[in-house]
Amino acid sequence: MSLLAARTGDTAGETSPAALIRHTLIQTQRLLLRWARNPITLFETLLIPCLLLIMLDIVVGGQIERFTGEDALYGSVPMVALVGALSGAVAGGVLLGRERDAGLLARFWVLPVHRASGLASRILAEGCRILLGTIAVLIVGFLLGFRFHQGPLAALAFFFVPVIFGLAFATIVTAVAVYTAKASLVEGITILTSLMMFFSTGFVPLVAFPTWIQPVVRNQPMSVAVDAMRGLADQGPIARPLTMTLLWSAGAVLLFAIPAAIGFRRASRR
């Protein structure tokens, strides 16, 4: 009896804003649990970035310090946090493709679930995941000698750069993943992100690159995000790189949000 009452209450507000919040939270919890219970994705998004940071510090850290006289960690910690955010987005894209193929999205569509909660919960889960990944990388960075020198407010802003950057990238991955579930496309994105990593100011300082490629390296999305985070943690300009990061992210969202939303809707009604 009470069950029936609860259900009718629920269906009545299926499209209400309250339902949106409730359903989004439930679905976010579902996605995060799924992530936490899959050892491979957990390993990929939390452990690999930390290992990568240690490796970079050992292999190129010393050389860069001798080359520029500055601690290389202030470039590599932001870069690795961003790489972690990107690889998490790719893992999320693969999961989305699997759920579409398994018919799970179509199943949610016929249940009394708020229409927007599917996409909203993925954004929220992605944000939580990136935040956790950034914290993991920062713990390792802290052990290696990374410190915040610009006060608590800048440190707080530091965390938001990978979240914004990662969410914008997740929009692109979602737009690609809902249309094609092909593994090779995900592989292509992985190659693109590793190229972005190698040709960024976080990998080696800008002056170490040949002059002809410096304009590309300086302005590509990952470099500007690294520079913004470097400014927020250590020293250097903040305004220009932060504006550029926001512009790149806004551009990605503007271009890909509508295809992603349409694709998600279509994938759900399959």
Added chain:
Amino acid sequence: MTATTWHTHTPATPDTVQQWWVLTMRLIVPSVKTGEVLASVLAPAAFTASFYIPLKTVMMFSGNGFSSYAQYMMPLVILQAAAFTAISAAFRSATDSVAGLNRRFGAMPLRPLVPVAARMSANLFRLLISLAAAIAAGYVIGFRFRLDAVHTLGFLVFSVLIGLALTLGADVIGTLSKSPEATSQALVLPPLIFGMLSTGLAPASQFPEWIQWFVRNQPVSQFAIGLRALAGDTAGNAGTVSWSLMGPSLLWLAAIVAICTPVAIRLSSRRA
């Protein structure tokens, strides 16, 4: 008429060579048709650009005894190209294993080693493409073979042998695994760790002291030292080819083959 033939007691006589050819083509033709084989060309080019362009200045400003960074880091590109081929080899053998194809081959009149031989020859095909692309990319950035034809041939043969040993190992791992995606993801890490923590990008003296013994003696460093000696260098610090220089890497190769071959034979002659 057919019924009579059917009931004879002569067992099916498999034509081993033809079976091997058909199964090899099964793996090669689709990858050429879909353009997947392009990855074997693009990956070495991407490795070369990603290591050479950012690291050249940082790694060479204090010098490492070589005439150019291209000459120094080229062996690592060869090894990364081989590792890339090995990962896709593991993906393929895992796909066959999970899809039940190996089980099906076991129930067919097929000589036991034919499937693994076919997979290995398809791997060799990809390996040759990817090594050729790596050497071409090396030539673009300034790598040259500085010694005579015998040494150059030795370089080529040695790289193919390393690649074959790695793909054989990957084939075994893939056959034993339960998930193609998980396997290829798990196999991304070892080349990354061994590649970066080797003398492939920087001499051992540039590493922190506590890790130098590992950097110096692990297989990737030994392979890189061997390949560098076979390519030679105008600055004269590449080392000369001798048993003491090539010994460790040949022993590593022999060890990989000695461990993987019996397992590969056992796996492919298993009839379930």
